[in-house]
Amino acid sequence: MNTKRRKDMGDQKAKSVPIRKRITRRDFLGGAAMGTALAIVPRQVLGGSGNIAPSEKINVAIIGTGGQGIVNMKQLFNEPDVHIAALCDINEFSDYSMFYYGGTAGLKPALELVRQQYGQACPTYRDYNQMLDEEDIDAVLLATPDHSHAVISLAVIAKGKHLYCEKPLCRTVYETRVVTEAARKAGVATQLGNFGHSSEDIRLACEWIWDGAIGDVHDVHAWTSTGANRWTSLTDRPKETPPVPAGFDWQRWLEPVSARPYHPDYAPVRWRAWWQFGSGTIGDFACHHLDPAFWALKLDQSTTFSVEAGSSGTTDETCPAASLIYFHFPARAGMGPVRITWYEGGLMPPRPMELEASRSLGDNGILYIGTKGAILGGGWSRSPRIIPETKMQAYQRPRKTLPRVKGHHRNWLDACRGKGRPSTHFDYAGPLTEFTLMGNVAIRAGKKLEFDWKNMKVTNVPDANRFIKPHYREGWT
Template identity: 45%
Template sequence: MGKKDVIAPQANKMSRRNFLTTSAVAAAAFAVVPRHVLGGPGYVAPSDRINIACIGVQGKGHSDIRDVSPGNNIVALCDCDETKIASLYKRAKESDPIWYEQLKKARVYSDWRIMLKHQKDIDAVTVSTPDHTHAPAAMWALKRGKHCFVQKPLTHTVYEARALAEAAKEAKVKTQMGNQGHSKEGARLINEWIWDGAIGDVTEVYCWTNRPIWPQNIPQPKEIPSVPLSLNWNSWVGAAPWRHYHPAYHPFAWRGWLDFGSGALGDMGAHIFDHPYWALNLKDAATVQASCSKYNDQTFPMSSMITYTFPARENMPACKLTWLDGGLQAPRPEELEPGRKLGDGGGGMLFIGTKGKLMAGTYGSSPRIIPETKMKEYVRPAKTIPRSPGIHEEWVAAIKENKETTSSFEYAGRLTETMLLGNIAMRMNKSNQILQWDGPNLRFTNSEEATALVTKEYRKGFELDG
């Protein structure tokens, strides 16, 4: 344990001094104390209040912390950039002073490994970091018996998705991926209508997004600027191969870099790809092929078209799913009335069945059979899928009431595995090869080069084994 690892329990004002503590002070702070002592006279059983540690506090991290806080204890906050902690406090103080006071009681860290190794009162963990840190942080938590909520995409590689699903099953904890559209009404309507036969047998699906909205197809910077004093750069790089700090990576610009992000597909696939995956009971793809715009060996391309094929499933026929990003979009169906938007401003999906077509926006919002005359004629079936209180609320209730979540690592792991096959195909774009996938064995039967991309190497100290 060293500098930039632990921040002492918060004073009213954050400073460089209280952000960095020596290893001696940090070690003293974490003598093992029984939980009933930590809780004191007002200790509440874990079944009533969950002790939650949050890794990553800005962007989706902020909303994750906010949405899991009610009725629970935020006992630890971790972010490698102290300015993000300060921003969280500022926003909390302005929006909800009571929540702000709760957050101030949490221990603060800049290295999630130190937090998970030494703080013993944690029941559950949220992970809202760049993609490359999702699996290592979640795996370390699972190995210690913590319930886990991980932002989308669940993992950075196909192998990690399988590994997390298996680890979660072994740990017997409650898990959830943060693809909030999965909990919305639109997702359930799409399923119920398709299962009702509203558009017949679905044989083809298009999914598209307006992403990327960040830089891609750019060269690796040659400049080596100074690391900001507020930033624990070693912790930020984490499991990825070491490289020098540059603002081209942090903050936010990491999504386009192969070592850190998952591109447009990783960012929005869990929100859009999710709906046909669920509604059509998809499992392992049979094949995947990509066609991309020009790109380099450091970043994702500015646009891509990725085609998956799936075998027949039970009473559903074989189907093809095409993913489009970077300004590409599904062909406009002739059934769609002039002047009417296909999907929404952020993207959408189009299901093509033997008896009709159904479209929806990003997150599965506003599903409609097209044309609208058919939508009005359609007699909707009974609502058979339980409605969700929300993606975070589901997870909290699952922990407290021993319920199941709908985007658990079992489901989200399979979805992420399939989704990220597209990124492997994209990296194999130069060959324009149709890759044949053997899901049970996590390998491509016709490409050793592609199979090598199913997993990756981990920098020492950030290995996946926890």
């Protein structure tokens, strides 16, 4: 890429605008400069009749072109006012055929998709800071491994870019708090990748619970059949030190955590099972499956809660193959105390007596137990139903009171243009992530913990606080 030429072209463009103050893309997209911009260049000249002008599109950069990064990029291709302006990853190519994503991933496959979509390539980078400095981008979609979410998010936010971050928001509670506060201060549009939060189904579940459809909710069960052994069978660091694959910058991939030799059980896909890089099954799934309970039961209104856990397959290096985690929340916001139970790795809640014999709980789901009945839903906030179905059919549904959105990515993009706030902005997604990650703290501490949420501190087991804040390598904070 010819950086000098890009800068020269930008200078010429700036001088050609006959106004005293140059209009930024952020102002333009937010509408503040629309009248002046249209007076300079007619839309038809730039975009053609019926098309969106390039100058009106949101320039989005993708950081992390692995399986989930490519999934998100394909979703953005469906949005006519988006242009994928740059790609950044430390990996050129990986075969994902043995994993649920299928196909290939990395910079080269992602770039080929961009070329197919637009008829031309876009700039690619290995260094996200360089990309943020050099490219004219409005927003970033971040889909890297958990351990790098915080440092990259902070760099993006510091540049004033809007940010969509895959879940969990960060790997640890402390990092999550720092990123949440930075985003709030910067005023950028943020969205977590728990797409079910933008669905109709999660809104229905909230409205029914607030309507008293099942009385006062006192227990919630949520589960996934997945455990860390989905990604690795190892319980300690591998002894082998195979060569780093060509085109893979292992040292940069490790940032900001401590160095160790490369092994395919870490990267590019299996990192989620390792405490150093991932946050295990609860980090992967709970921001989806526990999200409806977090919203409907107003758990963010608590200032304290307790958490205890049991697990199997947990070591100092690896996340559990299976776990059972209990969260106890006191009364808050007009709601009574509630116990939230998380199951993973094949553990399941008791079958509710209201559930018909022909129906199953499924591999992923959520079950609310109230004083007057129960609601069963699928994973990812899907398909809530009062059980049994005869009771669902007899229920007089309340008026819809929550705002509806047109789609998770669309909702974020609208916010990038200054149209409302994203449905799972970091002021919501941060506390949701902190809540779920405290399950990992309890697993690693091995004791029941009393958590002072406001001050981010375990009050009864001081040693557990070492799992709240991560340890970075020298030179990183």
